[in-house]
Amino acid sequence: MKERGKGAGRSVDERYTQWKSLVPVLYDWLANHNLVWPSLSCRWGPQLEQATYKNRQRLYLSEQTDGSVPNTLVIANVEVVKPRVAAAEHISQFNEEARSPFVKKFKTIIHPGEVSFVC
Secondary structure, three states, rough: OOOOOOOHHHHHHHHHHHHHHHHHHOOOOOOOOOOOOOOEEEEEEEEEEEOOOOOOOOEEEEEEEOOOOOOOEEEEEEEOOOOOOOOHHHOOOOOOOOOOOOOOEEEEEEEEEOOOOOO
């Protein structure tokens, strides 16, 4: 079988390492926020506040559990830094195991079934 593109022969870890090194070049802002359970869907909500260097915006995330606890819809407020405000060294030093200080849970709603999309 023929390889497609330059990255076809590299492992997932190698591609991830390369992507992580390019984050400050590719993005004006990046927030990583781990949830307890995986999310099947997310959707941006309305903008709540506009400031000089950042905007506060609503974010809706679903959490799909293993059934031991109910599935939930998480409503969060996110501080989104405006383009060309965040320093590249801060963007490149994100920790994928941590929760972003820019994402704050506002409300958690218990859902009786799977939350596969958010309207």
